[in-house]
Amino acid sequence: MVITFIILIATASLFVWGKIRSDIVALCSLLGLLLTGILTPTEALSGFSNPIVIMIAALFIVGGAIFQTGLAARVSKGLLRFAGNSDYKLFLLVISVTALIGSVLSNTGTVALLMPIVVSMATSSNMSVRRLLMPMAFASSIGGMMTLIGTPPILIVHNTLVESGHRGFSFFTTLPVGIILLFCGILLLWPLSKTLDKKRKKDDDDNRSTVKSPKQLVTEYRLAENMYRVETNGKSPVVGKKLSELDITKQYAVTIAEIRRRSTSPFKKTVTQELPEAGTVLGDNDVLYLIGDFVNVARFAEEKDLKFIDQSSDDSMPTFSGKLKFDEIGMAEVVVLANSNIIGHPVRESGFRKNYNVNIIGIQRKTRYLVQNVKDEKIQSGDMLLVQGAWEDIDRLSRLQAEIVVIGQPSAEASKVTLEDKAPVAGIIMGLMVVAMIFNFFPPVVAVLMAAVAMILAGCFRSVRDAYRTINWESVILFAAMMPLATAMEKTGASELISSGIVGSLGSRGPYLVLAGIYLGTSILTMFISNTATAILFAPIALQAAVALGVSPYPFLVAVAVAASMCFASPFSTPPNAMVVSAGRYSFLDYVRVGLPLQVFYMVIMVFALPLVFPF
Structure with missing residues (x-):
């Protein structure tokens, strides 16, 4: 005792x-x-x-x-x-x-x-x-x-x-x-x-975070001001072709940030979000999110028979009115170190897409923000690169590339982005768990375990690892x-x-x-x-x-x-x-x-x- x-x-x-x-x-x-x-x-x-x-x-x-x-x-x-x-x-x-x-x-x-x-x-x-x-x-x-x-x-x-x-x-x-x-x-x-x-006097500088959310990055790089949405149709010559065949970036100085595909089933209409790759085949009714000068984007849309989704009131330059989603595809900033072997090479030769499956869609160079025709910009020491890709690939980039530093923790940023389309499912599961415990359908531990597994299987987390992380x-x-x-x-x-x-x-x-x-x-x-x-x-x-x-x-x-x-x-x-x-x-x-x-x-x-x- x-x-x-x-x-x-x-x-x-x-x-x-x-x-x-x-x-x-x-x-x-x-x-x-x-x-x-x-x-x-x-x-x-x-x-x-x-x-x-x-x-x-x-x-x-x-x-x-x-x-x-x-x-x-x-x-x-x-x-x-x-x-x-x-x-x-x-x-x-x-x-x-x-x-x-x-x-x-x-x-x-x-x-x-x-x-x-x-x-x-x-x-x-x-x-x-x-x-x-x-x-x-x-x-x-x-x-x-x-x-x-x-x-x-x-x-x-x-x-x-x-x-x-x-x-x-x-x-x-x-x-x-x-x-x-x-x-x-x-x-x-x-x-x-x-x-x-x-x-009391507040000192905001003491608690100011240097890590920016994807929405903050979109605002800071003014992506919405340089982004346009176009939709394909059955008459467009791009339908059925791979992006590598079209070579849009080289011919029009336009970057495809993402592709959204619409699919309609008898039960549910869904929109999937995809990162453009060389082997991606464009289909009918695909929505392309394009970054570039409007003149180049308009020329591309006209020649390929594509329709602008966003229209201005006076039928002049369209104003982006869409909503960027970060459920699967995320954004982060990376700093290029002085010893990096990509310094002096243009973005198109950086190998980020080939080696890490991420795109460079913007550059912060001192006080300047470059988002148009980025592929031809030569990377300099100290450049801040805005990269886009699957959250898992951005996270992997921080572990595999020793000559750059990824700002923040991509996995943590991904966990902050809500999966709003799963909210009704989570509500139903939560409600069933509470009902099961109220009426003693199952022992409490069994009811909670069933709810936890159901949340994971229903896709309320991006991955099982995210579930365990909570x-x-x-x-x-x-x-x-x-x-x-x-x-x-x-x-x-x-x-x-x-x-x-x-x-x-x-x-x-x-x-x-x-x-x-x-x-x-x-x-x-x-x-x-x-x-x-x-x-x-x-x-x-x-x-x-x-x-x-x-x-x-x-x-x-x-x-x-x-x-x-x-x-x-x-x-x-x-x-x-x-x-x-x-x-x-x-x-x-x-x-x-x-x-x-x-x-x-x-x-x-x-x-x-x-x-x-x-x-x-």
Whole structure:
């Protein structure tokens, strides 16, 4: 037991110190229990096969698909339009929408999704963003208390109940608790947030990113001003011929940026996006996206009997009105290093198309942007090349070509581009998963796993690798490696000692004081270590305290989940709190002024409310 307490204290101290990643600390704790003989290898590694760990990993994939398809952003933006010009309505809507989304998605993902939208809304309404971001972070945790999958502590106490032979939670078991928390949060946060309503000087240069999105690149290189769309038809001489035979770039000084093909089936009309290659054969009704001088483009269209899709009001030069898509074909900038062997050679001899399957469609040379007749431009040292190609090929270019530097991370940029056509599919899968969990058609872990696999098979991610990339492995390993510590505490009698101490000192005064002691202990510990780790440690303590008192364990275990999730007095107690620190320019004292009163109020309310919802 002494060794278990030493490992527990050392683990908590390392969590507080924060210099070592939490998952590494958890693994070291696991190894300590294993090497000292407290746990057998089977017991030490049991967390990695626990259903809750598998479920949390699958939930990351489901949530990632909702973000990747743009479904969550679409729903959120639609709801936030109802705020109008009222600061209080905007506050209520932000809290309500955040809690709603946080009830089915992770609180971390919810804040990541809503933060840019909330900042934009605050700017538009001239409301202080500081007064919205911290309450939004708190609301994401409050929303997590409404459903089984909303926050990890609920899953942990649910798992503790099941393993001890009690009936686990259903999907909406904790909904009444979540509603109480939401109502009290709205009641208190509006006046408390007034202390945050003060302006601070912003230094935008400190946080300015040097990585540009594809849309920013299109604007910067003014591609839309030099891009035209033409459509082929059955009479055009280009139909049925390969691009290598036509040699359009050489004859007309025009670059084909991409080709979109229309195909109509009895069930669905689709448009596919293709990157032009030498062997590409043009077909009827193909749409060509051309970059070049209008005179050259017009000559090409006239000679090849092609029709401009975009027309100006006075029938003069067409103005591009299309929308560039970056689902499959992306853009990125690369810098040519001084030792590159392509310096001094024209773009057409660079070998980018042949060797890497990407096109060079623009050059930034100092303050100049070149997008017309690029193929004849000789590459110079320090040139910034705008390349276009499949995201996978751009990513591969950064790994294979040592004489250039790709700006940013193409794979990360690709993951930011939403697959909007898959949003309805993701919504259906998400809805079916929630229905299956509500009506207990399948065990929760099975329902979530089925949804995760369905998201991947339905194409809600570009690749399986993108799906795995959405999993926060640090959190998954933290969950799996911390569970054996709770087992060790129970095996060595440490949990019983702590619970008997609480019951012994408070039990004679009734279960209410024991409940308050468990809530207070969980709340204090959560201020120093992660709420997940705290829930793992206190769940068996709460269970043993209830058994010792001979009462229902449900109010005690729900108290652990609430106390672990509702820790607002520190910016580092939960991931959502930490995520808004920079954007809101918050200090530690800001969290104390707003979060501590709310946290104390919640404790008082929950001590009396929980026994009403879950009787002793």
